[in-house]
Amino acid sequence: MIDCSQSGVPLLEVDGLSVDYGLKGVSLRAIDGVSFALGAGQAVALVGESGSGKTTTAMAIAGLLSPNARVGSGEVRYRGNRLPIDDDAAMRPHRWSETSVIFQGAMNALNPVHRVIKQIAEPCMLKLGMSCGEATARARELLELVGIPADRGAAYPHELSGGMRQRVMIAMALACRPSIVIGDEPTTALDVITQAQILKLLGELRSQLNLALILITHDLSVVAECCDHVMIMYSGRIVEDGTVAEIFAKPNHPYTRLLIESIPNPASGKRIIRPIPGDPPNLMNRPSGCAFHRRCPSAMAVCATEVPSLDTFGLGRVACHLHQSLTQEDKVAAHA
Amino acid sequence: MASTGIGAPKSQHVGRIFLRAAVTLLMVASLNFILFRIIPGDPAALLLGGARTSVTAEQMEAQRQNWGLDRPLFPDQVVDYLSASLHGDFGYSFKFRGRHVSDLILERLPATVALVGLAQFIAILCGVMLGLYAGWRRGGAVDHIVTGASLALYSTPSFWLGMLLVVIFSTALGWLPGYGAYSPGAISGSLDWLIDYLRHLALPVTAVTLGLIGQYVVVARAAMSDVVTEDYMVTARAKGLNRGQMLMRHAFRNAMLPVVTLITLNLGYVVAGAITVEAVFAWPGIGGLTVEALNARDYPVLQGIFLLLGASIVVANLVTDLAYGILDPRVRQ
Numbered sequence: 001m002i003d004c005s006q007s008g009v010p011l012l013e014v015d016g017l018s019v020d021y022g023l024k025g026v027s028l029r030a031i032d033g034v035s036f037a038l039g040a041g042q043a044v045a046l047v048g049e050s051g052s053g054k055t056t057t058a059m060a061i062a063g064l065l066s067p068n069a070r071v072g073s074g075e076v077r078y079r080g081n082r083l084p085i086d087d088d089a090a091m092r093p094h095r096w097s098e099t100s101v102i103f104q105g106a107m108n109a110l111n112p113v114h115r116v117i118k119q120i121a122e123p124c125m126l127k128l129g130m131s132c133g134e135a136t137a138r139a140r141e142l143l144e145l146v147g148i149p150a151d152r153g154a155a156y157p158h159e160l161s162g163g164m165r166q167r168v169m170i171a172m173a174l175a176c177r178p179s180i181v182i183g184d185e186p187t188t189a190l191d192v193i194t195q196a197q198i199l200k201l202l203g204e205l206r207s208q209l210n211l212a213l214i215l216i217t218h219d220l221s222v223v224a225e226c227c228d229h230v231m232i233m234y235s236g237r238i239v240e241d242g243t244v245a246e247i248f249a250k251p252n253h254p255y256t257r258l259l260i261e262s263i264p265n266p267a268s269g270k271r272i273i274r275p276i277p278g279d280p281p282n283l284m285n286r287p288s289g290c291a292f293h294r295r296c297p298s299a300m301a302v303c304a305t306e307v308p309s310l311d312t313f314g315l316g317r318v319a320c321h322l323h324q325s326l327t328q329e330d331k332v333a334a335h336a
Numbered sequence: 337m338a339s340t341g342i343g344a345p346k347s348q349h350v351g352r353i354f355l356r357a358a359v360t361l362l363m364v365a366s367l368n369f370i371l372f373r374i375i376p377g378d379p380a381a382l383l384l385g386g387a388r389t390s391v392t393a394e395q396m397e398a399q400r401q402n403w404g405l406d407r408p409l410f411p412d413q414v415v416d417y418l419s420a421s422l423h424g425d426f427g428y429s430f431k432f433r434g435r436h437v438s439d440l441i442l443e444r445l446p447a448t449v450a451l452v453g454l455a456q457f458i459a460i461l462c463g464v465m466l467g468l469y470a471g472w473r474r475g476g477a478v479d480h481i482v483t484g485a486s487l488a489l490y491s492t493p494s495f496w497l498g499m500l501l502v503v504i505f506s507t508a509l510g511w512l513p514g515y516g517a518y519s520p521g522a523i524s525g526s527l528d529w530l531i532d533y534l535r536h537l538a539l540p541v542t543a544v545t546l547g548l549i550g551q552y553v554v555v556a557r558a559a560m561s562d563v564v565t566e567d568y569m570v571t572a573r574a575k576g577l578n579r580g581q582m583l584m585r586h587a588f589r590n591a592m593l594p595v596v597t598l599i600t601l602n603l604g605y606v607v608a609g610a611i612t613v614e615a616v617f618a619w620p621g622i623g624g625l626t627v628e629a630l631n632a633r634d635y636p637v638l639q640g641i642f643l644l645l646g647a648s649i650v651v652a653n654l655v656t657d658l659a660y661g662i663l664d665p666r667v668r669q
Contacts, residue, residue: 064574095576103574108567112666113589122585123575156665172575 009080010037011179011212012061016074019056019065028283029072030056032236035310040179043206043213045223045244047259048233049280054216057233058182061214062099063091096123100173102166104185109169110157116168117143117153123175142171146201163194170201174209181206183215187222199226220263224248232256235281235291242316252318254296290321298322349661357654362418364646369417372639373409380405382430382635426640431632437640440625445607447517448621450537451614452606455544463549464595467556471591472583474561486553494547495612501539502616512538515618540617544610548602555598560591589663596659604652608645 017034020027031053038044046054059065061076063085071086078098084090103109111119120142121135130138140150146167157165166186173181183202187195203226206213215227223230224244231241232253240253251257258276278295281287287294293303302321310319373379380399384391400406404416420427426437463486470479489497506514513519517536523529563569564587572586607622614623622641629637660667 062574064570089578092576092578095574097576101571101574103567103571109571111568111572111586111590113593113664122577126581127576158666172571 011040011042011079012038013077013080014057014061014074015077017057017060017076018072018074019053019060020070020072021066022068022070026284027070029286030069030236030283031060031233033074034233034236034238035074036231036238036241038180038212038214040212041206041210042229043203043215043227044229044231045215045217045227046231046233047217047220047223049218051235051280051283052233053236054233055184056236058101058184058214058216060085061180062101062182063088063095064101096173096178097127097176098178099180099182100176100178102169102173102181102183102186104188110165112157115154115156116160116165120153120168120172120175123172127176138175139171142174143168145174145205146171161194162190163198166190166194166198167201170198170205174205177209178211180212180214183213183217185217186215188217188219195222196225202226220260232259235286236283237291237319238310238317239292239320240316240318242314242318246315252313252316252323253320254298254322255292258297290319350658353654353657353661357650360653361647361650364650365418365421365643366414368639368643368646369414371642372635375635378405379403379635382633421643426643427636429629429634429637431629431634431637437636440637441622441640441644444620444622444625447619448608448610448614448623449606451540451619451621452544452608452610454537455541455548455610456602456606458541459545459548459552460599462545463552464556464599467553467595468560468588468591470553471557471560472564472587474557474564479557482553483557486550488550489546490550490554492547493612494543494610495616497546498540498543498613498616501543505539512536514539517620540610540613540619543613543616547610547613551602552595552598556591556595559594560587563587563591566590593660593664596663597656600656600659601649601652603655604645604649607648608641 014034014036017031018029019031020029022028034053034057036044046057048054056065056069060069060071063083065071065085067088069086076083076085078094083094110116117136117139120139121130121132124130124135124138125132128135139153143150143153148164148167148171152160152164157168160168166189169186186202187198190198199222202213202215205211206226213227215222217223227244229241230244230247231238232247232255233239234255240247240251240256247256248260251260255276258274261274262276264273276295281291281294287304289305290296290299290303290308293299296303300321306321308319308321308324310317311324313323378396380396380403381391383399383403384396397406404413407413424438426441429435429437429440432440466482467486470476470482473479502514505512513536517533518529519532519536569582569586572582577585610621611623611626613619614621615627618624622644625637626641628634629641
């Protein structure tokens with residue numbers, strides 16, 4: 001999925017990134033050796049259950065790790081330069097100017113005591129050095145861009161609907177013309193119709209402004225609508241990635257397959273949704289080998305002992321012993 | 337840019353606030369009248385000093401007629417009371433014979449406003465700043481010290497603190513006067529007089545301040561530590577704001593909402609005085625007058641003080657509602 005820009009260096013490279021959280025003296029590995037690259041204008045979805053590390057991955061890229069987070073290993077490179085993601089102050093110039101975030105549930109993400117236009121204009125003044133008038137003019141443009149009449153900018157967040165607030169959030173994210181926008185479940189709190197409108201808007205803005213989009217979601221239908229690549233995360237690791245079309249048509253990892261099968265599909269006539277048995281693993285006590293082996297219908301002996309590496313398979317990558325050549329006999333046995 | 341966030345509350349909202357205050361004030365005044373009438377004892381007898389044996393029935397009747405006490409309680413007497421109160425006539429004191437209650441109160445008001453006003457000012461300034469800082473740096477060394485000290489002060493009676501201050505700074509060290517407001521022979525208005533007054537003010541103000549400060553610290557700290565965990569603070573950080581900008585532009589005003597409520601409500605008590613502290617320091621304020629009037633069963637004076645207190649609380653509530661409407665756009669509908 002490496003799509004190089006003109007200079008030959010991808011816009012964003014995440015290389016073997018591991019992040020730990022310190023909790024009461026115990027260290028907890030939230031993401032473990034995550035690697036991927038993102039080209040300008042690409043849209044990639046990070047999909048996984050709660051606690052799979054998708055939000056930690058995104059927050060690390062945005063330089064928004066919480067104070068109790070430590071970068072255990074690896075690095076993040078932006079246009080070829082290493083980002084100081086574990087240094088709060090050093091990340092400040094990068095934030096919003098290069099990478100911005102559309103937070104979920106924009107009600108609480110917007111400050112209740114300030115008019116929304118002020119909140120959109122704020123980064124223009126602080127980051128781009130615009131005057132108050134210029135920043136306000138820019139904020140009005142941005143509101144129109146996301147389909148809100150500019151005069152509605154005088155409203156306070158509580159005076160707007162959920163969909164409008166999410167649009168305001170998007171306008172705010174675009175304020176400093178970033179190259180990467182991270183959507184942290186941007187449509188989770190919205191009804192289905194509003195959700196579709198917001199996703200359509202995001203898609204349009206993406207192609208119009210050549211934005212790279214990282215969309216965090218647990219909703220596979222959202223992925224299908226507006227991303228070209230998808231990365232499936234499980235227990236802090238990427239287990240499979242590839243293009244949306246390929247992964248939906250032919251999932252290679254058993255987890256991906258079960259995830260897709262668990263989507264209710266009214267058209268198929270099947271009434272029964274098949275959930276994945278078991279619970280997501282406890283990060284304090286991650287299973288040995290492949291973290292999914294206890295829930296996996298195709299688990300083999302090797303899965304409990306060895307962590308599968310994320311290898312190229314077909315056009316994407318997959319981390320599963322089923323697709324690694326060294327266990328040929330096991331593979332045959334499992335398919336039988 | 338800061339001004340764009342502050343808008344005028346809607347006039348309908350303001351009108352409702354004023355109407356509510358007026359109705360409350362009317363009810364407070366009526367209750368104040370009823371309260372003193374259900375106390376056992378005939379006002380006419382109290383007026384004559386309670387010496388019933390030497391007073392003839394005719395004299396009592398004459399008093400009743402003279403003060404309108406022979407007329408029905410409702411509506412005549414209530415209406416009389418409310419209308420007189422509205423015109424600033426709170427009647428005459430029993431103890432200080434023939435003196436207007438309003439004169440007595442006005443005489444004592446400046447000393448109380450100086451004492452409690454100054455103490456409130458210092459307590460608000462220090463308490464709110466310390467509390468906000470402790471909440472912003474929650475779990476830090478300053479937080480632990482400030483929170484511990486404020487809880488200790490919050491739970492200590494201020495008259496006890498007052499006595500402690502007198503023992504240490506007046507009796508033992510002899511640095512400051514321990515009672516009264518003036519030294520004998522001081523000429524009112526001179527610089528020496530002002531210095532003397534401030535020296536007398538120092539210990540009682542300290543006692544009242546220490547009694548109030550804990551409350552402000554606790555409320556401000558709680559408000560700020562709620563705000564720092566809000567999602568919009570993450571947004572502010574993501575926007576690349578530094579800590580100072582996050583604090584001043586996003587945290588401060590939200591954290592001030594509950595604090596402003598506490599401040600304006602407490603301002604209502606400025607005129608009520610600090611009864612116990614004024615008693616400890618023999619401070620010639622409203623609190624002292626209340627105690628004197630209680631001891632002498634001087635009901636008109638007490639009635640006047642209660643009405644003043646009730647009215648100032650109602651006004652403080654009115655100011656709170658108006659201030660909140662300006663600070664928090666969510667209550668403006």
